Each structure stands twice: as C-alpha cells, then as structure tokens.
Amino acid sequence: MSHFYASIQGNGGEATRTGSKKSGVEGHIRGWNIGVRVVCTHENGKDVIRVYKTGGSNKPYGTLVLTFYDDSGE
DSSP states (O other): OOOEEEEEEETTEEEEEEEOTTTOEEEEEEOSSOEEEEEEEEETTEEEEEEEEEETTTEEEEEEEEEEEETTOO
C-alpha cells in the first residue's frame, strides 16, 4: 500500500509516483550545475524527509543536507 506520494510538473504535464514505508520515495530536480534531491523514508515509526543540495546533472549526488524533518513536529 502507498505511504508516500510524489508529483512533478514539467513540459510533458504532471507525473506522479508512490512509495511504501519500505521503499520510500525520492526525486531529483535540477539544472545543469545545481539541484536538490528530496528523499522521503520511514524510520523508527516516523516519516523522515531530507533535502540535499546537488551539483545538478554534472554531479547528481550531493552530500550537503540542507534540511531534515520528521513527523514529530520538531
């Protein structure tokens, strides 16, 4: 069953994807030299969202965490 829901809008219209607690869901939105990767996971009974700065299409896997949230409200 889906636990996460992702959507994106672009030239081809809207696309959506779902993810379970086990699979999570992630997306990478980018230009050529800058972007962000959003990763949604379920850890220790809580939904967790991490946002990473990336180097865009040139360097898609950034290691700088811009922000981190979980569903505890903190």
